[in-house]
Amino acid sequence: MRRLAKSGYVFWIALFAITWALSTFSFALYKALDARWIIRFPKQWQLELDGKISTFLDWLVESAGFYFFSFRDLTRAIAAVIEAPYQFFRNLLIEGFSSGIGETATQILPSLSWIAVIVCVTAIGRYARNWKLAGLVGACFLYLAVFGQWESAMITLASILIAVPIGVVGGGFLGIAAYRFEWVNRALRPILDLMQTVPVFAYLVPILILFGFGPVAALVATVIYAMPPMVRITIISLQSVPDELLEAGRMAGCTQRQIMWKVLVPSATPTLMVGVNQVIMLSLNMVIIASMIGAGGLGFDVLASLRRLDIGGGIEAGLAIVVMAIALDRASQAFAERKYQAALTGNFFQRHPLAVSALLVVLGTSALGVVIPAIQTYPDSWSVTTGPFWTDAMKWVNINFFDAFEAIKVVILQWLLLPVKGFFSGIPWAWGIIAMGLIGWRVGGWTLGLMAVLMMAFIAASGLWAKAMVTIYLCGVSVFIATVIGIPLGIWAAEKPRAGKIILGFMDTLQTLPSFVYLIPVIMLFRVGDFSAMIAVVLYALAPAVRYAAHGLREVPEQIIEAGLMAGCTPRQILRRIKLPLATPHLLLGLNQTTMLALSMLVITALVGTRDLGQEVYIALTKANAGAGIVAGLSVAFIAIIADRVVNALAEKQRKRLGL
Amino acid sequence: MKKTTLLECRDVWKLYGPAADGYLSQNPSPDSNDLKKAGLIGAVRAANVEIRQGEIFVIMGLSGSGKSTLVRCLSRLVESTAGEIFFEGKNLLDMSAEELIEIRRTKMGMVFQQFALLPHLTVLENTAFPLDVQGVDRTTREARAREVIELVGLKGRENYYPRELSGGQQQRVGIARSLVVEPDLWFLDEPFSALDPLIRREMQDEFMRLQNMLHKTIVFITHDFDEAIRLADRIAVMKDGAIQQIATPEELVLNPATEYVAEFTRHVSRSKVITAGSVATPLSGDSFAGSVQHNDLIDSIADQVESSETPFQVMQDGEVIGQITRQTVVDVLVGRR
Numbered sequence: 001m002r003r004l005a006k007s008g009y010v011f012w013i014a015l016f017a018i019t020w021a022l023s024t025f026s027f028a029l030y031k032a033l034d035a036r037w038i039i040r041f042p043k044q045w046q047l048e049l050d051g052k053i054s055t056f057l058d059w060l061v062e063s064a065g066f067y068f069f070s071f072r073d074l075t076r077a078i079a080a081v082i083e084a085p086y087q088f089f090r091n092l093l094i095e096g097f098s099s100g101i102g103e104t105a106t107q108i109l110p111s112l113s114w115i116a117v118i119v120c121v122t123a124i125g126r127y128a129r130n131w132k133l134a135g136l137v138g139a140c141f142l143y144l145a146v147f148g149q150w151e152s153a154m155i156t157l158a159s160i161l162i163a164v165p166i167g168v169v170g171g172g173f174l175g176i177a178a179y180r181f182e183w184v185n186r187a188l189r190p191i192l193d194l195m196q197t198v199p200v201f202a203y204l205v206p207i208l209i210l211f212g213f214g215p216v217a218a219l220v221a222t223v224i225y226a227m228p229p230m231v232r233i234t235i236i237s238l239q240s241v242p243d244e245l246l247e248a249g250r251m252a253g254c255t256q257r258q259i260m261w262k263v264l265v266p267s268a269t270p271t272l273m274v275g276v277n278q279v280i281m282l283s284l285n286m287v288i289i290a291s292m293i294g295a296g297g298l299g300f301d302v303l304a305s306l307r308r309l310d311i312g313g314g315i316e317a318g319l320a321i322v323v324m325a326i327a328l329d330r331a332s333q334a335f336a337e338r339k340y341q342a343a344l345t346g347n348f349f350q351r352h353p354l355a356v357s358a359l360l361v362v363l364g365t366s367a368l369g370v371v372i373p374a375i376q377t378y379p380d381s382w383s384v385t386t387g388p389f390w391t392d393a394m395k396w397v398n399i400n401f402f403d404a405f406e407a408i409k410v411v412i413l414q415w416l417l418l419p420v421k422g423f424f425s426g427i428p429w430a431w432g433i434i435a436m437g438l439i440g441w442r443v444g445g446w447t448l449g450l451m452a453v454l455m456m457a458f459i460a461a462s463g464l465w466a467k468a469m470v471t472i473y474l475c476g477v478s479v480f481i482a483t484v485i486g487i488p489l490g491i492w493a494a495e496k497p498r499a500g501k502i503i504l505g506f507m508d509t510l511q512t513l514p515s516f517v518y519l520i521p522v523i524m525l526f527r528v529g530d531f532s533a534m535i536a537v538v539l540y541a542l543a544p545a546v547r548y549a550a551h552g553l554r555e556v557p558e559q560i561i562e563a564g565l566m567a568g569c570t571p572r573q574i575l576r577r578i579k580l581p582l583a584t585p586h587l588l589l590g591l592n593q594t595t596m597l598a599l600s601m602l603v604i605t606a607l608v609g610t611r612d613l614g615q616e617v618y619i620a621l622t623k624a625n626a627g628a629g630i631v632a633g634l635s636v637a638f639i640a641i642i643a644d645r646v647v648n649a650l651a652e653k654q655r656k657r658l659g660l
Numbered sequence: 661m662k663k664t665t666l667l668e669c670r671d672v673w674k675l676y677g678p679a680a681d682g683y684l685s686q687n688p689s690p691d692s693n694d695l696k697k698a699g700l701i702g703a704v705r706a707a708n709v710e711i712r713q714g715e716i717f718v719i720m721g722l723s724g725s726g727k728s729t730l731v732r733c734l735s736r737l738v739e740s741t742a743g744e745i746f747f748e749g750k751n752l753l754d755m756s757a758e759e760l761i762e763i764r765r766t767k768m769g770m771v772f773q774q775f776a777l778l779p780h781l782t783v784l785e786n787t788a789f790p791l792d793v794q795g796v797d798r799t800t801r802e803a804r805a806r807e808v809i810e811l812v813g814l815k816g817r818e819n820y821y822p823r824e825l826s827g828g829q830q831q832r833v834g835i836a837r838s839l840v841v842e843p844d845l846w847f848l849d850e851p852f853s854a855l856d857p858l859i860r861r862e863m864q865d866e867f868m869r870l871q872n873m874l875h876k877t878i879v880f881i882t883h884d885f886d887e888a889i890r891l892a893d894r895i896a897v898m899k900d901g902a903i904q905q906i907a908t909p910e911e912l913v914l915n916p917a918t919e920y921v922a923e924f925t926r927h928v929s930r931s932k933v934i935t936a937g938s939v940a941t942p943l944s945g946d947s948f949a950g951s952v953q954h955n956d957l958i959d960s961i962a963d964q965v966e967s968s969e970t971p972f973q974v975m976q977d978g979e980v981i982g983q984i985t986r987q988t989v990v991d992v993l994v995g996r997r
Contacts, residue, residue: 247772250737251764251768251838252789252837253764253765254761262792263778340779
């Protein structure tokens with residue numbers, strides 16, 4: 001008992017016991033005391049923030065003005081700035097350039113032919129690395145043409161071609177500003193935290209109100225979503241340029257500006273390219289979600305198919321997204337790893353063989369395309385549709401395995417999901433707030449405790465307590481399962497290099513997939529409900545658990561393992577007594593990432609019919625109720641922030657204890 | 661002959677810690693205990709250095725002794741907490757940012773421990789970089805860069821990227837870059853410390869070869885006492901931010917000012933430091949086997965003198981100032997003197 005007390009378990013056991021007791025008997029207590037406030041937050045204390053926010057937004061759009069222009073002029077100006085290049089890319093990739101409008105429109109220039117686009121991306125692949133990558137990228141785009149997804153894919157590509165430069169340049173400049181001026185850095189940090197934790201649906205609503213339904217609103221949402229990592233990576237990459245390089249620049253007599261553009265930014269470029277890769281992948285992810293507010297393209301196809309329960313169509317469009325994600329990811333990663341190479345010599349054509357040949361193909365196919373339509377547009381008659389095949393396959397699976405799937409579903413629901421749900425839903429709100437505060441205080445001191453109390457109180461006061469508990473329960477169970485599956489996989493990957501290559505490669509691919517894609521198979525096999533949501537969340541959040549576990553085990557210093565071997569440890573003992581304890585900080589970081597991903601995915605699973613905060617946000621989106629969306633979104637963000645800080649504090653404690 | 665002073669620093673301090681800037685105005689000369697009490701770190705304490713035209717001035721100290729901070733104060737890469745630094749008679753610390761940039765562009769060059777080459781530029785572009793930032797046109801700056809690259813022995817590798825070169829070659833690029841503007845004052849911050857011992861030796865020879873051609877004024881930082889003795893005209897030994905002694909290698913070995921300096925000199929092979937002049941004794945007879953110059957190292961004349969029965973004359977400016985005997989040489993070689 002004394003040992004227990006010393007190691008601090010008593011605190012956790014007591015906390016759990018009290019929570020469990022209160023959760024079990026809260027309803028009886030309310031009946032006995034006739035005190036409804038125990039299980040329901042009193043109505044008269046509620047903040048009613050959602051109404052105020054909605055009114056504020058209405059005022060902003062309707063009547064706010066700065067001296068010379070109204071707020072609406074501002075949003076219209078922004079929209080126009082984004083609209084013009086977007087239309088250009090749409091013309092370039094899909095519609096072609098024409099003059100005049102309506103009936104009188106005549107085409108001046110055709111759009112890029114499908115052959116031209118494929119040749120261009122192949123050339124980019126070759127430039128970024130080698131012919132192998134070029135082949136992969138080319139094949140991915142050819143797939144889009146052959147399987148009849150070309151036009152939707154080009155709409156998605158046009159959105160990405162707009163969102164990525166804005167995200168990269170905007171994020172880069174914010175990062176540079178934060179690097180140069182400490183106050184910018186300090187002001188940006190909480191904003192970035194919020195931007196990364198508020199679920200995407202939540203800011204779709206105000207954007208919808210400010211910019212109206214359509215691609216521009218979708219692009220604005222995409223940029224907001226994809227920019228924060230670029231800002232962070234820019235700051236980190238500039239800070240990690242060696243001091244000596246800076247000094248070398250100063251001693252060469254560089255001005256401030258020359259230091260930034262001739263020394264810092266070029267030296268940081270490889271890391272900055274990692275940021276570009278992140279922006280591309282996040283943009284792709286968001287462009288798909290943003291199809292709900294008018295982005296169109298592949299995301300819209302998936303969404304429409306899901307609504308029609310058109311299984312084949314959904315899988316087809318979903319696979320097209322996967323293929324495109326892989327192509328964009330590999331190509332942009334290759335750019336990040338690209339080494340500086342000696343420039344070719346000779347005349348212009350010899351120095352730029354790729355660009356010249358790509359240009360020739362573009363011109364050639366455009367000219368030929370006028371005569372032979374098949375060169376301009378991939379003929380429908382050549383395209384292969386896999387839709388019916390998928391529909392049949394799914395039917396077959398459902399007919400033959402329905403019972404098995406159903407049995408698994410029922411068992412897990414009965415023995416895991418429902419009891420946990422009951423436990424969390426039963427916790428009286430007042431005790432929930434206190435318990436969160438105690439946890440925060442215990443692991444991270446009183447500031448963290450106070451923060452947790454305030455944030456949980458905000459959720460309760462917004463009347464969202466019950467929904468929040470559903471979110472916490474679903475997230476908790478999913479994270480638990482993802483960890484239970486992920487950590488052993490990570491250990492396996494670290495211990496057996498060959499298996500590791502396959503596992504980690506698979507995880508890499510899983511991570512490049514836009515979150516939307518995960519919903520497709522899940523909804524087809526398990527239909528709607530908490531169980532489907534949980535499966536999708538586990539799949540989406542699995543990768544970091546595996547990766548951090550593998551990474552943490554591999555990071556254990558060779559010498560310590562050798563010391564263990566010389567002390568006569570069996571391989572099992574080495575793993576259990578040396579590697580795992582030393583890897584705990586990494587495991588905790590993995591847990592942190594898993595939790596963050598789980599929360600972000602959980603909101604999206606609102607589409608498959610959960611009853612949590614995500615659903616609240618989604619309903620607000622469909623009703624265009626900005627206030628409710630923002631309040632529910634903030635609540636999700638607060639849960640994410642508390643989880644993040646608590647797990648980070650635990651990891652930090654472990655790291656200190658191990659002297660790392 | 662007295663040489664003119666190019667760079668001089670007077671009572672330079674660099675303190676790190678909270679409220680370091682105000683501290684010195686209230687406590688003009690704190691010792692290390694005072695600083696500890698105030699929670700400050702004295703990276704450089706009351707440094708007085710005078711660097712003369714054309715000499716190699718070595719600042720020697722172990723890691724954490726403040727030698728790197730001192731050289732950064734001298735080049736104003738780090739702002740000193742207090743003191744004055746005169747470059748060509750003008751106070752460096754009073755200069756505006758523009759003046760400082762101008763001076764660095766034309767009169768100073770610096771070589772760094774980890775080479776500090778820009779990874780995205782070729783050897784040629786790296787070397788031409790200081791000219792590039794001044795706005796010199798491409799043909800001129802590349803022609804000049806090619807000259808310097810040839811000077812440091814890298815001809816034929818102009819289009820290589822830094823990652824394609826060995827450590828020694830990278831540092832040659834670093835040297836070429838620092839020389840491309842023909843600086844008057846050349847800082848070298850542990851330029852050879854990151855290299856393997858054999859390469860280090862080779863680079864030291866290369867450095868001496870360059871210096872014999874160029875006659876720069878040099879501030880050279882090292883933690884290697886042997887390197888300091890090999891290269892220096894004068895050495896400043898630093899410990900805990902304070903300069904212990906400034907002297908020629910020979911004086912350091914013969915008259916170490918502190919116990920700390922003596923500790924370094926104890927294991928130095930003295931014959932490579934001590935000159936004939938400083939161990940010459942009054943003439944005892946008039947039969948001599950030959951003559952040596954007063955600034956010849958004992959090491960270089962040992963064989964000759966030791967194999968002869970009779971002493972050698974020691975000459976300075978054409979006059980005999982004493983003699984050196986076989987016994988004296990043996991004394992130096994075994995460390996009795």
